[in-house]
Amino acid sequence: MTQERKFQVGVIGAGTCTPEEAQAAYIVGQEIARRGAVLVCGGLGGVMEAACQGSKDAGGTTVGIVPTSRKEDANPYVDIAIVTNMGHARNAIVVSSSDILIAVAGEYGTLCEIALGLKMGKTIVSLAGGWDIEGVVTAKSPGLAVDTAFKILLQ
Amino acid sequence: MTQERKFQVGVIGAGTCTPEEAQAAYIVGQEIARRGAVLVCGGLGGVMEAACQGSKDAGGTTVGIVPTSRKEDANPYVDIAIVTNMGHARNAIVVSSSDILIAVAGEYGTLCEIALGLKMGKTIVSLAGGWDIEGVVTAKSPGLAVDTAFKILLQ
Amino acid sequence: MTQERKFQVGVIGAGTCTPEEAQAAYIVGQEIARRGAVLVCGGLGGVMEAACQGSKDAGGTTVGIVPTSRKEDANPYVDIAIVTNMGHARNAIVVSSSDILIAVAGEYGTLCEIALGLKMGKTIVSLAGGWDIEGVVTAKSPGLAVDTAFKILLQ
Amino acid sequence: MTQERKFQVGVIGAGTCTPEEAQAAYIVGQEIARRGAVLVCGGLGGVMEAACQGSKDAGGTTVGIVPTSRKEDANPYVDIAIVTNMGHARNAIVVSSSDILIAVAGEYGTLCEIALGLKMGKTIVSLAGGWDIEGVVTAKSPGLAVDTAFKILLQ
Numbered sequence: 001m002t003q004e005r006k007f008q009v010g011v012i013g014a015g016t017c018t019p020e021e022a023q024a025a026y027i028v029g030q031e032i033a034r035r036g037a038v039l040v041c042g043g044l045g046g047v048m049e050a051a052c053q054g055s056k057d058a059g060g061t062t063v064g065i066v067p068t069s070r071k072e073d074a075n076p077y078v079d080i081a082i083v084t085n086m087g088h089a090r091n092a093i094v095v096s097s098s099d100i101l102i103a104v105a106g107e108y109g110t111l112c113e114i115a116l117g118l119k120m121g122k123t124i125v126s127l128a129g130g131w132d133i134e135g136v137v138t139a140k141s142p143g144l145a146v147d148t149a150f151k152i153l154l155q
Numbered sequence: 156m157t158q159e160r161k162f163q164v165g166v167i168g169a170g171t172c173t174p175e176e177a178q179a180a181y182i183v184g185q186e187i188a189r190r191g192a193v194l195v196c197g198g199l200g201g202v203m204e205a206a207c208q209g210s211k212d213a214g215g216t217t218v219g220i221v222p223t224s225r226k227e228d229a230n231p232y233v234d235i236a237i238v239t240n241m242g243h244a245r246n247a248i249v250v251s252s253s254d255i256l257i258a259v260a261g262e263y264g265t266l267c268e269i270a271l272g273l274k275m276g277k278t279i280v281s282l283a284g285g286w287d288i289e290g291v292v293t294a295k296s297p298g299l300a301v302d303t304a305f306k307i308l309l310q
Numbered sequence: 311m312t313q314e315r316k317f318q319v320g321v322i323g324a325g326t327c328t329p330e331e332a333q334a335a336y337i338v339g340q341e342i343a344r345r346g347a348v349l350v351c352g353g354l355g356g357v358m359e360a361a362c363q364g365s366k367d368a369g370g371t372t373v374g375i376v377p378t379s380r381k382e383d384a385n386p387y388v389d390i391a392i393v394t395n396m397g398h399a400r401n402a403i404v405v406s407s408s409d410i411l412i413a414v415a416g417e418y419g420t421l422c423e424i425a426l427g428l429k430m431g432k433t434i435v436s437l438a439g440g441w442d443i444e445g446v447v448t449a450k451s452p453g454l455a456v457d458t459a460f461k462i463l464l465q
Numbered sequence: 466m467t468q469e470r471k472f473q474v475g476v477i478g479a480g481t482c483t484p485e486e487a488q489a490a491y492i493v494g495q496e497i498a499r500r501g502a503v504l505v506c507g508g509l510g511g512v513m514e515a516a517c518q519g520s521k522d523a524g525g526t527t528v529g530i531v532p533t534s535r536k537e538d539a540n541p542y543v544d545i546a547i548v549t550n551m552g553h554a555r556n557a558i559v560v561s562s563s564d565i566l567i568a569v570a571g572e573y574g575t576l577c578e579i580a581l582g583l584k585m586g587k588t589i590v591s592l593a594g595g596w597d598i599e600g601v602v603t604a605k606s607p608g609l610a611v612d613t614a615f616k617i618l619l620q
Contacts, residue, residue: 005546008536038545063545069397069561071473079470080503080528082547083561085397087251087379088271092244093558096534096548111288112270116243119263133266160389163381193390218390224406224552226318234315235348235373237392238406242534242550248403251379251393397561398581402554421598422580426553429573443576 007037007153008063010098012113013047013106021047021105024127026054027142028102033060035150040065040098042090043074043081047104052077065094092116100149104142105130125149162192162308163218165253167268168202168261176202176260179282181209182297183257188215190305195220195253197245198229198236202259207232220249247271255304259297260285280304317347317463318373320408322423323357323416331357334437335414336364337452343370345460350375350408352400353384353391357414362387375404402426410459414452415440435459472502472618473528475563477578478512478571486512486570489592491519492607493567498525500615505530505563507555508539508546512569517542530559557581565614569607570595590614
């Protein structure tokens with residue numbers, strides 16, 4: 001990566017979530033923006049939307065890699081919509097476009113992304129309470145998750 | 156599916172495996188062929204190759220959906236090579252092209268396929284000793300795994 | 311490719327076509343099967359369906375790489391349905407899975423496949439009357455198109 | 466699209482090009498940035514790099530959707546690198562992520578993107594001297610190409 005290109009941090013999690021998960025995702029998005037990184041996600045609702053909103057509220061840039069054929073399907077906090085029309089196969093693009101990934105809760109789609117990330121040799125930081133898969137780094141709070149991610153990125 | 160089209164049964168597992176896993180995969184492939192179904196897999200070595208070999212030895216048809224850009228990368232027991240040049244994103248095509256999936260051991264790539272399958276509402280039958288993910292049906296032997304899969308397919 | 315694996319011949323053309331185009335595609339499919347090769351196509355109607363029907367009537371094997379998420383969307387003459395859920399991006403898989411391609415008429419989707427094939431260094435044989443793009447080999451009849459394709463494959 | 470999301474304008478053309486084509490692509494990139502739109506491209510060299518450079522020099526934002534598995538393969542003027550690892554199939558994502566496309570010269574890869582764009586119902590504006598395909602809008606200069614594109618976008 002050229003020195004000038006910003007870090008791209010993936011946020012993964014389900015398209016529907018609890019208010020607590022949304023709050024955690026919002027903080028993750030905010031902290032990513034505050035560190036000057038671009039937020040990459042799947043572009044839909046739930047955790048993805050909350051993280052994008054947090055990032056935008058902190059002045060960041062957000063990328064949504066949507067599974068459908070329409071830019072309009074991206075959540076309103078997505079700046080740049082990548083339209084894949086590839087369904088779940090777009091998960092691989094979310095993962096490979098991210099320098100590191102932070103998982104907020106999530107179900108089977110998120111588990112797939114975690115597994116892909118580990119397969120590709122990427123670090124996955126997961127908020128406590130999410131999938132507990134060997135090889136994932138866990139963090140006790142959204143702020144600590146982003147701290148941990150950037151410590152690893154900047155090593 | 157038209158009544159005449161054969162069932163397509165996916166076999167998922169790692170590209171390198173132990174002799175015991177290869178033996179299990181071989182039996183799974185054999186039993187799929189004996190029931191007249193087409194075997195679908197990722198087309199490479201390890202579990203995929205052993206399953207294809209079992210299927211060919213029992214007179215079956217095998218499909219390998221390879222991640223690379225070359226038909227030649229398919230293992231020698233693949234009849235029909237689908238060349239995706241899509242890397243890990245081809246996992247989604249293996250899963251969506253299968254009416255049901257049988258997992259033999261496997262690591263992160265297999266975990267991704269299991270997660271995708273569950274996300275798409277497909278049944279995953281896993282040999283005991285593999286990934287233990289909520290929603291997966293486990294089977295104690297290769298023969299029982301195929302039995303279980305066909306009972307579910309024919310319901 | 312192992313010596314034993316059959317040739318995979320792609321047939322490309324539009325999902326709706328005239329009776330004359332369907333007749334030409336049917337003959338192309340028949341001749342591919344008579345030479346023992348597997349027919350690969352996009353799996354839908356029009357030219358794809360007519361070619362598959364010709365192949366099946368001559369005892370061949372047919373593969374349909376469909377753009378949707380449902381095996382049932384393949385035409386009834388497809389033996390093996392590859393379900394990509396990738397829309398037009400599946401064109402690249404049709405092309406890279408084919409050792410050589412035969413174009414029957416066709417519109418923009420076919421033009422894309424011709425261009426991809428040429429980009430990947432594959433030979434494209436086109437029936438007279440279809441897209442006239444530099445680098446495409448033209449043939450005056452369906453029979454001659456298949457003759458030409460196999461002469462090139464067997465060189 | 467939400468009213469706030471910027472237009473995404475695709476620039477398509479070959480990975481190697483003449484100095485004249487690079488100059489034209491540079492002006493196209495510059496004019497896209499001056500109108501406040503995001504430039505989307507395939508992320509590599511030649512026309513893609515020149516267009517990104519023009520856009521960056523005018524203060525714009527650039528997105529490179531690369532065919533490989535490495536963010537580092539994007540040209541140095543790409544702000545946001547989307548890593549597809551999908552080879553030529555990534556062309557479909559370049560096209561579907563663009564509200565409108567401008568073609569600068571180009572060879573078979575560009576022809577494929579033009580065909581995909583027309584198939585998806587997108588407007589393609591092509592600089593004189595490039596592919597002359599029915600349905601493409603031609604423009605006599607880089608400036609006029611961008612003018613035409615925005616007139617159509619703002620209709």
